[in-house]
Amino acid sequence: xxxxxxxxxxxxxxxxxxxxxxxxxxxxxxxxxxxxxxxxxxxxxxxxxxxxxxxxxxxxxxxxxxxxxxxxxxxxxxxxxxxxxxxxxxxxxxxxxxxxxxxxxxxxxxxxxxxxxxxxxxxxxxxxxxxxxxxxxxxxxxxxxxxxxxxxxxxxxxxxxxxxxxxxxxxxxxxxxxxxxxxxxxxxxxxxxxxxxxxxxxxxxxxxxxxxxxxxxxxxxxxxxxxxxxxxxxxxxxxxxxxxxxxxxxxxxxxxxxxxxxxxxxxxxxxxxxxxxxxxxxxxxxxxxxx
Amino acid sequence: xxxxxxxxxxxxxxxxxxxxxxxxxxxxxxxxxxxxxxxxxxxxxxxxxxxxxxxxxxxxxxxxxxxxxxxxxxxxxxxxxxxxxxxxxxxxxxxxxxxxxxxxxxxxxxxxxxxxxxxxxxxxxxxxxxxxxxxxxxxxxxxxxxxxxxxxxxxxxxxxxxxxxxxxxxxxxxxxxxxxxxxxxxxxxxxxxxxxxxxxxxxxxxxxxxxxxxxxxxxxxxxxxxxxxxxxxxxxxxxxxxxxxxxxxxxxxxxxxxxxxxxxxxxxxxxxxxxxxxxxxxxxxxxxxxxxxxxxxxxxxxxxxxxxxxx
Numbered sequence: 001x002x003x004x005x006x007x008x009x010x011x012x013x014x015x016x017x018x019x020x021x022x023x024x025x026x027x028x029x030x031x032x033x034x035x036x037x038x039x040x041x042x043x044x045x046x047x048x049x050x051x052x053x054x055x056x057x058x059x060x061x062x063x064x065x066x067x068x069x070x071x072x073x074x075x076x077x078x079x080x081x082x083x084x085x086x087x088x089x090x091x092x093x094x095x096x097x098x099x100x101x102x103x104x105x106x107x108x109x110x111x112x113x114x115x116x117x118x119x120x121x122x123x124x125x126x127x128x129x130x131x132x133x134x135x136x137x138x139x140x141x142x143x144x145x146x147x148x149x150x151x152x153x154x155x156x157x158x159x160x161x162x163x164x165x166x167x168x169x170x171x172x173x174x175x176x177x178x179x180x181x182x183x184x185x186x187x188x189x190x191x192x193x194x195x196x197x198x199x200x201x202x203x204x205x206x207x208x209x210x211x212x213x214x215x216x217x218x219x220x221x222x223x224x225x226x227x228x229x230x231x232x233x234x235x236x237x238x239x240x241x242x243x244x245x246x247x248x249x250x251x252x253x254x255x256x257x258x259x260x261x262x263x264x265x266x267x268x269x270x271x272x273x274x275x276x277x278x279x280x281x282x283x284x285x286x287x288x289x290x291x
Numbered sequence: 292x293x294x295x296x297x298x299x300x301x302x303x304x305x306x307x308x309x310x311x312x313x314x315x316x317x318x319x320x321x322x323x324x325x326x327x328x329x330x331x332x333x334x335x336x337x338x339x340x341x342x343x344x345x346x347x348x349x350x351x352x353x354x355x356x357x358x359x360x361x362x363x364x365x366x367x368x369x370x371x372x373x374x375x376x377x378x379x380x381x382x383x384x385x386x387x388x389x390x391x392x393x394x395x396x397x398x399x400x401x402x403x404x405x406x407x408x409x410x411x412x413x414x415x416x417x418x419x420x421x422x423x424x425x426x427x428x429x430x431x432x433x434x435x436x437x438x439x440x441x442x443x444x445x446x447x448x449x450x451x452x453x454x455x456x457x458x459x460x461x462x463x464x465x466x467x468x469x470x471x472x473x474x475x476x477x478x479x480x481x482x483x484x485x486x487x488x489x490x491x492x493x494x495x496x497x498x499x500x501x502x503x504x505x506x507x508x509x510x511x512x513x514x515x516x517x518x519x520x521x522x523x524x525x526x527x528x529x530x531x532x533x534x535x536x537x538x539x540x541x542x543x544x545x546x547x548x549x550x551x552x553x554x555x556x557x558x559x560x561x562x563x564x565x566x567x568x569x570x571x572x573x574x575x576x577x578x579x580x581x582x583x584x585x586x587x588x589x590x591x592x593x594x595x596x597x598x599x600x601x602x
Contacts, residue, residue, distance in 0.1 A: 089560070143466070149571040150564050151458070151475060152467010153528075160466060191509065197523035198531075198554040200561075202468075205515035210468075240512045247516040254469075254518070261464035 027278055031069040032061040039079040044097035051077055051100075060134065066274040073141050086155070086200075087140035095133055103129040106187040118225070118241050120183040128166075128180015132211075135162035148265045155201045156210070160258050161266075163214035171222050174215065178223075182211040186241060212243050217255025342584045345381040347389060349411075350374065353396035360397050360416040367395050367416075376449075382581035389460055403448050405455035412456055419445050425502050426495075433549060435498045436491075443481075443495020447529070450477035463572045470519045471528065475565045478532035482562075486540050493533040493541075500526035527554065535562030 034057035039048050051057075057075055073093060078085075080096035087093055107125035115121050120128075139161035143150055150157050166177040185208035192203050202210070216223040227248040228239060243251070350373035355364050367373070373393055385391060392411025401421040403414045422444035426437045454476030458465055465472045481492045504522030515521070520528070530550045534541040535558035544550040550558070 149568040151472035157466035198527040209516040
């Protein structure tokens with residue numbers, strides 16, 4: 001499962017990542033169908049070309065090989081004529097060119113060859129946000145197809161499963177992905193008032209903190225700099241780009257609950273032999289990824 | 292998500308027709324307590340159903356220190372709120388060695404909480420007091436009555452905390468945010484009383500959060516780090532559960548703009564998700580024999596629209 005993320009990261013970073021024919025044939029999830037839909041708007045054509053050349057969806061299908069799905073699911077990259085398109089039961093998983101464009105624009109707020117105070121580079125922001133949206137949409141489909149009992153709001157559940165999967169990459173990559181995913185929500189300047197709160201999704205600020213909390217909950221030492229007490233500003237002012245201590249204290253339990261939910265509902269649908277084979281691949285990222 | 296088996300549907304039906312009766316008793320008892328009224332005939336209070344007991348549930352009324360809360364304490368005891376709640380919960384099959392403790396107490400804050408398996412569930416006297424202060428003096432333009440606001444606020448927090456207890460005791464997988472999940476548990480239970488009770492309680496539950504949300508100014512980013520949702524998110528979630536459970540009864544939520552048209556079409560699906568989660572994770576822990584016994588006590592259920600009987 002963790003290698004799905006490597007593959008997606010590979011795409012986002014701009015790595016070729018082509019599979020050997022033998023490996024691709026052996027490890028494919030025949031229940032996952034893919035399609036790159038050519039955008040009508042020429043603005044998105046470079047994104048289309050790039051993602052297609054990088055075989056993003058082929059990589060996703062490859063890395064979903066261990067997941068036993070009782071029915072087919074179509075995964076597409078498409079022009080949505082809207083900022084985003086949520087997964088609907090039975091319907092395709094769609095990542096919108098518009099969304100990819102937006103995440104690239106937000107990442108561009110970070111100067112090239114620079115990092116945010118929390119250590120997010122422009123490349124991290126692009127990779128993390130892209131992997132996040134793909135895994136979040138795929139998580140919704142997995143809940144639907146496997147008929148997973150869902151307590152809590154579905155969109156939050158999909159965020160949490162996506163964050164959980166990001167952590168399976170191993171520490172360095174997980175940090176890039178989660179930090180980058182969190183940045184995407186952190187960078188939004190949307191203000192919520194009144195009926196905005198009727199949205200089925202959490203606010204960007206909530207989702208930002210949730211991703212940091214998943215990371216910190218999994219490994220308090222590695223992600224200690226995601227917490228306020230470890231990351232006060234130089235003048236001692238309160239930072240708004242890290243977890244407040246009050247929330248951080250609860251994150252280990254939140255993560256334990258998330259892991260229990262995964263182990264008890266999704267893991268029984270994962271083929272362990274295929275998982276081992278998928279995990280044997282090690283060279284998913286390159287040094288110039290994300291540039 | 293919506294693919295219930297016939298067995299599941301029968302089970303949900305049992306829940307709706309049986310356990311709901313007991314729940315309704317608890318609702319009315321608690322309502323009576325909050326409002327200082329007697330909503331059921333004395334014969335019902337005098338009756339006991341030995342079969343609807345559960346030795347793994349313990350209840351305790353803790354005497355308050357503040358004289359201010361003494362009337363609430365006395366009313367709780369007199370109306371046997373916790374005894375009614377215990378009966379309502381008696382069909383729960385608790386794991387061996389687990390005791391569900393429910394304590395009514397003065398907490399020093401407007402709160403109620405699940406404190407883990409050892410300490411149990413704490414229902415604070417401050418909460419009904421707070422609910423009465425927030426409740427409208429007269430019926431609102433949206434049709435929320437004072438009684439409904441108090442009742443809904445009290446029941447939503449009680450069943451919300453009960454939700455935390457169930458998730459913990461039964462080790463129920465919770466993929467979403469647990470605080471939202473606990474609200475869903477509360478909303479689902481309140482929606483299972485039939486139209487009359489749902490009309491009286493769910494709008495009240497939403498009203499509380501609307502009032503709290505509207506009284507707040509804009510939140511700074513770090514306020515959103517709380518594991519609870521924004522009060523307005525919680526209000527919309529309750530409105531959505533009500534509409535999702537019964538679009539006909541709560542259609543005015545959409546017509547009057549209380550529930551935005553962007554959210555409303557999704558509510559039926561959201562409710563099916565909650566019902567499916569309940570069926571898959573909670574129903575296996577409910578004793579079917581006791582459920583049938585609960586069904587046999589339908590005479591406890593007050594007719595919808597019954598007026599309170601002053602003591």
